[in-house]
Structure formats: structure tokens, C-alpha cells
Amino acid sequence: MPDNFADRLLAAIKAKNAPVCVGIDPVYNKLPAEITEQKDLNDETDSEAALDAVLEFCRRVIRIVTPMVPAVKINSAFFERYYWEGVEAYYELIQEASDAKLLVIGDCKRGDIGSTAELYAHSALAEPDFTDMDSLTGPDAVTVASYFGLDGVKPFLDVAREQQKGVFALVRTTNESADVIQNARFENGQSVAELVAQQVTLWASDPSLIGKCGYSCLGAVVAAKDREQTLRLRSMLPKSIFLVPGYGAQGGKAEDIVPCFKLDGTGALITASRSVIYAYEDMKYVERFTSEWDKCIEQACKDFISEVNSVRPS
């Protein structure tokens, strides 16, 4: 039996000295020309060609970042874009990243009432339970919606408990328009996101979910938008590891992420997606590596880790 997901994640972060995760959000028209100019991959209007190109790129990205990071986050939307073939590719990539000993977070943000969430928990998180699919691996963790309350999250927690997996419940998202809902305030000054956090901390504190490290396998997606709120959420969610999206392209900066960590430097997994995987569009890297796109990604990943480590409490 493997360890609790929180223990596995903390150990992996420590082993690579990198509390980060690279987000795999591939879109065809941003792929390197080296890939999209290949025969059979050079037609964005053909789903098979486009998906093959995307998959080739993702495999390369995973190989580049594997020595440096403990985890990757694979965003389901970017694969569902290619319908069922894309979904198959999503599971293929989970398998490949898993084979490379990376922890894999499936970013699928599923949410529904309990009986339906149970189905999602099985397909999105659990190890496949069909005899003809025994070679398939599920991800180590997934993101889930919180708006349904406990009913929608519990089936995922049941899988997490039984299969030593992780769940990250959406608390605070990076996008601007989310504020109207997530930052609306109750009479006591609490925001809707904080109310959700209060629920998440109740669920996360179930002793059967807590690892040796003291963290729960139920973490929280927390965008580091506003220092005061991030500090409050950090103290409200003592048992939850934060999956922090939006570093780089979504506007997150190194100073913003500081309050996502506890004073001992644990408690957060900072995610950068576009700023790493499309680093070959960033003049800073192009000037140095010209068309060697893989070297741009490698350097951007190194820089990302250094930046995070430079501000991480210790």
C-alpha cells in the first residue's frame, strides 16, 4: 500500500527541492513549428493530426521537466477538445507521467450531486476497475468543484482514502470575474471563498485522510490573488496543501505566493503552465536559445523553481 497522498507529495517535493508543478495545457496553435510542421501533424483542422501533435508536444514537455519537478497537472479540457480520442490521449499522458515517477494531478474540476459525483470519482480519480482496463492508471489526484458541498466531494474522498489518492477542492480561482461570487462578504466579514474553505477544512480534518506529515489528502485550489485573503485561507486550512494556479501567465508573481506556504516552507504546490510550456515564445528565452524550444522550457522550469524557492519560507 503506498503512502497517503500528502505524504507522497511532500516526499516528492523534498526529493526534488521543488514545491512546484508544471501545468500541461496544450493548444495546437502555440506548439513549436518543429512539431506542427511534421508530416501528419501539420493540419490543425484535422482532429487526429492536431491531437497527435499535441500529444507529441506533451510527451516532450514531460520528459524535459521530469528531472526537475515532483508533479505535473494535466488539464482535461485541453484533451476533451479532441473528443473521445482526446480523452484517451489524456489517460495515455497520465500513464506516461506516472511511469516517469511524477505525481499526476488530473485537472478536471468535476462536480455534481453525490450519486453522480461517485461516477466521476471512479472515472476521474480511481484506478480503473474493469478487467479489460487493468493496464490503465488513474491520476494521483484531481481537482473538484465545491459548490455542491460535501455530497459532491465525498465520493472523491472515499476513493482517495481507499486508494491513497488526493483531491484538491476549488476554493479561490485566479480569474477576475470570480471575485463577484467568491469575494462577496457575509456580515461577519467572511467571503464566500472563506465559507467554502471552512467546509473544506471540516472535510479535510477527517483523521482517516491525514498522512504522517499532518496534512490531509484533501487539499485546496487557492489562487494567490490578495495577500490578506491568502493568509486567512492559509490559517483556515491548516491540514490542506494548496494547489496554487496562475504563476506566470495568469499574473501570479513570486511575492504573491509567499503566504500560501506555512512558515516551515510546506503546504503549497505552485503551478505554472503557460509560462513554462510556452517559454519558447518568451523573448527572454528566445534570445538565449533561439529555436531550441526544449531548452527554453527547461530553463523556464529551472527559473520557475528558483523563483519559488527564493521566496519560500524555510
Add this chain to the structure above:
Amino acid sequence: MPDNFADRLLAAIKAKNAPVCVGIDPVYNKLPAEITEQKDLNDETDSEAALDAVLEFCRRVIRIVTPMVPAVKINSAFFERYYWEGVEAYYELIQEASDAKLLVIGDCKRGDIGSTAELYAHSALAEPDFTDMDSLTGPDAVTVASYFGLDGVKPFLDVAREQQKGVFALVRTTNESADVIQNARFENGQSVAELVAQQVTLWASDPSLIGKCGYSCLGAVVAAKDREQTLRLRSMLPKSIFLVPGYGAQGGKAEDIVPCFKLDGTGALITASRSVIYAYEDMKYVERFTSEWDKCIEQACKDFISEVNSVRPS
């Protein structure tokens, strides 16, 4: 160019005199023995056999209800359960229901930040834009999460506007534990669900989304849990058609749905899933039709429509 989704839905409801929708939520172990005892379909542990059985059942259900209802709601979770093959089956069913001239609501509850929601809007709602998929049809409408605010919904609205499709944003869900979040109250007495409704009504009121009937192609998922709140939500969302889940199995009763309608009898599409598609487990129908499961479903669907029409304002 077809009409605005709201116009199409209202016309279809009128034509069949049935403001209802049958929810397709198939699980293998509830399927009729006639199907699961068939060779090649009689193995729940084999994903292919199980999915083939599920698909066979769903096709039969669609054929049974087609003469009676204007729309079906196909729940993605029940197909994703079978991984990518299940996703292919989901699209096949959308196609079949569409060929039968039913309006099809894809119940997938996707939600993410804007750039990612754009991808979901394409795969989950839009007509496929790949040259090798031009025979595929998207659903007429989908359900979407609201917790991200406008960013997460706008890409779906853009598709809805361009392709005359519909969107139902989650406002109030049927499950009990949702109350902790959705029913939390602000100082002015407004609940979180009502705050979300306030946003949805802002988005829905965009003139480019409004049909000739006066309704917007942005509707709302509203569980009819509590008469007072349903009345408030109905008056807060004058331009939105309510997709009302939970009739029957989730505890909804005829009297609860009355306030989902406007006084002219429009404005709501009542959904029953389990109480119709598994009617052959209900003694009321078994006593009458014994093992003729299709007749049980047919009668349950008729009864459902009669019950709804008997309380619908007119």
C-alpha cells in the same frame, strides 16, 4: 439559421404539451435483465460489455420517450464512467436523440477560468469544427458551473449566440449538503444561490441572447427545494428558463415545481431521471406491466407529464 434555443425549446414544449425532460443517467446494475442477460452484454466487469449494454438501454429509452417529450438530458458522468469509449457513446447518443428531433441537453457541468472554459465550450457545446468530424453533432444545450463567475460562462454564451444553442448555469442544486454553501445568507438576507442568480440574470439579459419569446438562451439549473426561495429565484431570473432537476427520485414533488413556472405556464423544464428510466423497479408499474420494462418507462413518462401539467399554471 435555426431559432434561438429558448424559442426552439418553447416551441417543442408547446408541440408536445410537455414542459419536461427525461434525464438519461444509466448505471449497469439497474438495467433490465432482458438487456444484461444478453450474450456480450452480460459482464459488468468488462467495460466494453457494460457500455454496450448501457448504450442499448439508452437507445431504447430514447425511442420510448421520443413521442412524448421535447427534450432529453444526457448526463456525461454516466458515460465518462467508461472512459473514452464512454465519451464516444455519449456523443453517439446525442446524435441519435438529435436525429429523433429531440432537443438534447448535455449535462456536463463544466467550469473553469475563461481560457480553459473556451475549450470546454467547444467540445461540450459547439458543433465540431474538425474536418474529420463533420458528421458529429453537438448537443443543443449544456449545464455549466457558475463559481468562476462570468469568465467561466462567457465562452459557452459565445457559442450559444453563434450557433443558437443553450446554456444552463448552476444556481441551486438538489443535494442536501449544498445548503451549507448555496443557502448561506448575506446581511441583506440574500443567499449565495441568489447572488449567483443575480449574476446569471445580468448575463442572460444580453439582448443578443434573447429569443422572440422573451427568454434568453442562458437558463438556470434550479432545484425546487423550498417554495419561498424558488419564488424569489423565479422573480430574479425573468429571462431564464429553469432546468429543474430532481423530480421523483431526488425527492421533488409536483407541488414543489409550481413556483418554477411563470403564471403563463412557461419558464421551466422539469427533469425526471431515475423515476422514469427505472420505472420497472417501481411496484406501481411492475404490478401492471410485470416484466415489460419498456411499458413501465412509457407509462411512468406519461404519468410524469400528467403530474407536471396538472400543477402547471395556465
